[in-house]
Amino acid sequence: ELKVEQNPLFLSMQEGKNYTIYCNYSTTSDRLYWYRQDPGKSLESLFVLLSNGAVKQEGRLMASLDTKARLSTLHITAAVHDLSATYFCAGGGSQGNLIFGKGTKLSVKP
């Protein structure tokens, strides 16, 4: 069964700095997702990565996928306070369901 591990689980950043969240998964997954969750809110889809070498960018966030290394990264460029949230990566399960990592709680401080 697919297992997904994220690190770090907690990340405190200063505004303007760059950082990367890592997502490792245990077995082959044909897709990798990144979601954002604000406190008390539901999950918002950020990226869906479908192939090796896929790179997607939206604003200050860039996600990439290396299927050979079973690794996805979410890179944050020049962080701003509005990016404070919990970020989840997820792989694809056998029923089309998502299998989530534990999440990375990001706090961006001025």
Added chain:
Amino acid sequence: GAGVSQSPSNKVTEKGKDVELRCDPISGHTALYWYRQSLGQGLEFLIYFQGNSAPDKSGLPSDRFSAERTGGSVSTLTIQRTQQEDSAVYLCASSSRTAPYEQYFGPGTRLTVT
């Protein structure tokens, strides 16, 4: 168009009571998923419907949990004889045949069992 909706948004119930949680997927979405989010277990997959059929119910945590979907649309998740460990946020998601990899989540139902 309208997103995934869930009701109620909050439910407080006494231990031992039955509860029903409702999910209304995006119109035309054929696939529907239930997940549970709790502090201890993180985000767990519970059950998947394609149309009205749930091919695999093994993700449901116990036989107190059941789910159905009618008319290829609304789904209900029923928890019988609730226990305190059932307290969690229950999330529903749906996806379409044309974009099966895109799952859209509802706002969730926060269940508290006292």
